[in-house]
Amino acid sequence: MLDLKHIRTNFDALASDLANRGVEVDILHKLKKLDEQRRSLLVKTETAKAERNTASAAIAQAKRQKEDPSEAISAMKKLAAEIKQFDHELAEIEEKLQTILWELPNIPAKDVPVGADESDNVEVRRWGKPKDFDFDIKAHWDIGEALEILDWERGGKVTGSRFLFYKGLGAQLERAVYNFMLDEHAKEGYTEVIPPYMVNHESMFGTGQYPKFKEDTFELAASDYVLIPTAEVPLTNYYRDEILDGKDLPVYFTAMSPSFRSEAGSAGRDTRGLIRLHQFHKVEMVKFSKPENSYDELEKMTANAENILKKLGLPYRVIVLCTGDMGFSAAKTYDLEVWLPAQNTYREISSCSNTEDFQARRAQIRYRDEADGKVKLLHTLNGSGLAVGRTVAAILENYQNEDGSVTIPEVLRPYMKGTDRIPLKP
CATH class of the missing domain: 1.10.287.40 (Serine-tRNA synthetase, tRNA binding domain)
Known part of the structure; x- marks a missing residue:
């Protein structure tokens, strides 16, 4: 605010x-x-x-x-x-x-490019070279069905469209991905948290989802509870209405959680595959920082997300979002976009944002500055580290083989009991 x-x-x-x-x-x-x-x-x-x-x-x-x-x-x-x-x-x-x-969005940082929509975003850098395949490649949803590790039909039957079952090595791969991510973030000083998967309306207000974006969420009828759209909400509200000691800043949190989104306004977009689901796993990073350090912390957070993609060997690019494409609470946002060969394009897999004191003012998260003893609003940051389903999609497409199997990235094999490949069933 x-x-x-x-x-x-x-x-x-x-x-x-x-x-x-x-x-x-x-x-x-x-x-x-x-x-x-x-x-x-x-x-x-x-x-x-x-x-x-x-x-x-x-x-x-x-x-x-x-x-x-x-x-x-x-x-x-x-x-x-x-x-x-x-x-x-x-x-x-x-x-x-x-x-x-x-309902007023945050003020953009001075170095954010001015633009109307995603076409005005600015590419910052790229890493990795997309692989040249010498065979006809498949989309991840077809790969998942052929390997019998993703079941869309029964997900739709049991719940509805944009839900699925992960099975067998598919479920193990999903679990391996988020455990790997959490371990990597722990190495960077993040404290792992298992948060509530439901929050109250005050928490949704604190991070900026309410009241403006209420239609994008799943509320539980006849209660004050909302299914979280991202672990950013409970993690940021952890210190709501509290005053932290300045000497304890910065504070880093990370969490894996399911995320629930109604995807209002996205009818007809990404109706197949793991890109736009109503329920998906995401590993989140949240930081609480002194204002003078928050933009250095944003660069570090973005590097933490990039580290995951580099170790997985997935080509990606980093873009800075323009004023017309940033999220409501953000003052500056970097998006990481992973290469999906079947779509022949880069797709968002992480957003890392500095909200400055926008969320802190809404949630009244403050710190006592040890330099002058005054109580001040701190800065909050959040980032995906990464969206797990989209990471699985990128692995299936980038690591697919001509015989229909999928190679497991080397860094994930210890999390899958040494499995190095998901084969087609005979």
């Missing part, structure tokens, strides 16, 4: 920054007008309350001197009615203010 005082004192600059994120200036002018009305009402309310106190004192004085207090009583009743009306108007204005503030 943005700081209202900062908007007030830097209105023109912020209006320009938010216009690059698709926010119409009329919305900001409405916010500015409401803020002015609120501040004016606060002055009127305080003045009326002071006058009411004076009238109350006059009534007491009149009673002590056995004088008629009716005039003072009449004045106090009038003031009480005014104060009640002011309070009512103030509550209405503050509700409108909060509604606008809650």
Whole structure:
């Protein structure tokens, strides 16, 4: 959430920054007008309350001197009615203010490229060379079916579209992938966490999913619980409404969890395969940092995600998202895109973002600076390290063989009891 005082004192600059994120200036002018009305009402309310106190004192004085207090009583009743009306108007204005503030996206960092959509994203670097196959390659969904390790038909029968069963070596491969990821992140100083897979509405608000993106989630009927869309939500809210000791920063968390997404607005997109499911596993990285260090931490986090792809031998590229393609809470985001040969393109497999103090203000996550003793908002960062299903898809496609088998990347073999290949069943 943005700081209202900062908007007030830097209105023109912020209006320009938010216009690059698709926010119409009329919305900001409405916010500015409401803020002015609120501040004016606060002055009127305080003045009326002071006058009411004076009238109350006059009534007491009149009673002590056995004088008629009716005039003072009449004045106090009038003031009480005014104060009640002011309070009512103030509550209405503050509700409108909060509604606008809650739905304003974060301000982009100064070095984020300005653009309207993904076509304006900027490639930063590439790693690995896509393999040249000398046979007709298959998409991962066909490979998974042929190897009998991915069962879409029964997933659809048991639950619905965009659900599946992993079977046998497919289930082992999925488990090997996320265990490998967690072990690698632990080496980099991340504390492994097993979080709740349901959170309350306050937690969804804290990270920015609520209220704006409520339709993208799965809420449990007749309860305050929501199935998590990513482990970012419980991990970031771990310190909600707390004050950390500055000397303990930065804090690194990692977790593997299922992620549940309704995929609202994605009808017809990636209806086959592991790219866009309603339920999938993801390994998440979350950091809590002092503001002056957060962009160094973003570079490290992105490198941590890249490390996984490098060790798996999967070609990828890194892009920095433009203002029109960034997530709601992000100030800057790097996307990692893995090469999928059957699609002949790179597809997103990780997003690493610095939200600066946007989430921290919503969730009231602060730290006491040991340098001056002041309590300040910290910066939060989050990144996929990586999306597990998409990693499995990339392995199946990049490591497929002409005989229909799939080679297991060497780093995963210890997690699969030495299995080096998933063969076609005779």
